Amino acid sequence: MKLLQLPPAELRRQLASSGLWLRTGPFSLRVRSRIPSVAEGLAQLYGQFEVRSPHEAFADFHVSVNPPSGLRRWVRPQVCFAFDDMPPFKPLPYDQAFPMLEWGLNWCVSTQAHQYLIIHAGAVEKNGRAAILPAPPGSGKSTLTAALMLSGWRLLSDELTLIDRKTGLIHALPRPVSLKNASIDLIRAFSKDAVLNRPSHDTIKGTVAHLRPLRESVLRQHEPARPGWVIFPRWQAGAATTLAPRSRAQTFMYLAENAFNYSHLGSEGFRTGCALIDRVDCHDFTYSRLDEAITVFDRLAERRGT
Amino acid sequence: MSAAAPPRGWLLQTWGEEAVAFDAASGDTHYLAPFTRLLFETCRDHPGLTTAEITALLRARLDGAPDTDFHTAIDEGLASLQRIGLLNAP
Numbered sequence A: 001m002k003l004l005q006l007p008p009a010e011l012r013r014q015l016a017s018s019g020l021w022l023r024t025g026p027f028s029l030r031v032r033s034r035i036p037s038v039a040e041g042l043a044q045l046y047g048q049f050e051v052r053s054p055h056e057a058f059a060d061f062h063v064s065v066n067p068p069s070g071l072r073r074w075v076r077p078q079v080c081f082a083f084d085d086m087p088p089f090k091p092l093p094y095d096q097a098f099p100m101l102e103w104g105l106n107w108c109v110s111t112q113a114h115q116y117l118i119i120h121a122g123a124v125e126k127n128g129r130a131a132i133l134p135a136p137p138g139s140g141k142s143t144l145t146a147a148l149m150l151s152g153w154r155l156l157s158d159e160l161t162l163i164d165r166k167t168g169l170i171h172a173l174p175r176p177v178s179l180k181n182a183s184i185d186l187i188r189a190f191s192k193d194a195v196l197n198r199p200s201h202d203t204i205k206g207t208v209a210h211l212r213p214l215r216e217s218v219l220r221q222h223e224p225a226r227p228g229w230v231i232f233p234r235w236q237a238g239a240a241t242t243l244a245p246r247s248r249a250q251t252f253m254y255l256a257e258n259a260f261n262y263s264h265l266g267s268e269g270f271r272t273g274c275a276l277i278d279r280v281d282c283h284d285f286t287y288s289r290l291d292e293a294i295t296v297f298d299r300l301a302e303r304r305g306t
Numbered sequence B: 001m002s003a004a005a006p007p008r009g010w011l012l013q014t015w016g017e018e019a020v021a022f023d024a025a026s027g028d029t030h031y032l033a034p035f036t037r038l039l040f041e042t043c044r045d046h047p048g049l050t051t052a053e054i055t056a057l058l059r060a061r062l063d064g065a066p067d068t069d070f071h072t073a074i075d076e077g078l079a080s081l082q083r084i085g086l087l088n089a090p
Helices: A008-016 A036-045 A094-112 A141-149 A182-190 A214-217 A247-257 A267-279 A290-305 B036-044 B051-062 B066-085
Strands: A019-022 A027-033 A060-066 A078-083 A118-126 A128-133 A156-157 A160-164 A176-179 A200-203 A206-213 A225-234 A242-245 A279-288 B010-015 B017-022 B028-032
Touching: A008 A019, A008 A027, A008 A036, A008 B036, A027 A036, A027 A094, A036 A094, A036 A206, A060 A141, A060 A214, A078 A094, A094 A200, A094 A206, A118 A141, A118 A267, A118 A290, A128 A290, A141 A176, A141 A182, A141 A225, A141 A290, A156 A160, A156 A214, A160 A200, A160 A267, A182 A206, A206 A247, A214 B017, A225 A247, A225 A267, A225 A290, A247 A267, A247 B010, A247 B017, A247 B028, A267 B010, A267 B017, A279 A290, B017 B036, B036 B051, B036 B066, B051 B066
Parallel strands: A027 A060, A128 A225, A225 A279
Antiparallel strands: A019 A027, A060 A078, A118 A128, A118 A156, A118 A160, A176 A206, A200 A206, A242 A279, B010 B017, B017 B028
């Protein structure tokens, strides 16, 4: 069944007791939390995702988001993320519980799922080909990823691009897209299909809200995609939309430096990365207008599709 | 010139005039710019050459008279390849 079919009271009960079993892409989770905003965020953003009874189903990651014990409950309340009952991070303010769950889940995948080469990049797919969008923070990667999803591209991931080491295909992990600061209102205005949760303020990244993945992306989350392009987006106020070829070797180096587990995989990481670069076109992409950016991406997809 | 085989313990991948090299012993990955790649291949194809002989070979190949910058680029390129271990590997 889907999460949206769970009555709110039952969702809260499962989260507060045995945990909510949830599938996202190739991973299954068991999430525990007594915090209302976590239940609210899951209901808003994960409605299309499969849930099962936690008593019956194996889970890859057992996580929780709960207040720490002790006086902190009363003075400046905080929240802790735990993986297998161990907290890998310091606590955050209580009202950042849902973003902390999202960041914690990213951490689980990036530190555990070594069957993939995991690149810090967004990824979207159209006509069977995936565009990988690596970029430093502030470059507009998530904004562009969100806009592409809202314009007919399938969301593969906002943060973690999973490259299958055996097949070279990209596996989907279409969890909510993390939007920051001005991007929140920009994406709200961009499409009537944009559904965002309540923003969390004063996080380490500023104000953060998450965009619900569209139903189509979630329904096809078990369908891998062939890599088509690696495109480095850069948003620049007033800039003309330009797509320029980029060195494959330098693209490889960037991906290697920004992969979560490239070093861990050793020579296998090198081979997987080389095989990826062999299959893609590499570009630098500068833009200031989302509508023009979408047009450029659509043309790329049309050319590949013919 | 065809891409030279990498030394034992290294993986080499070329795209156009550039290359990346992976050192399995250290786990480090290195970018070889076009001139560095050319230098590496020259050394691998003609082991035991002196710097002057390498300079002469490259001058003939690149069809130009060497100037100070050219000599400097060769010295720096060789030093770089030796520093990362790509020329010293067995």
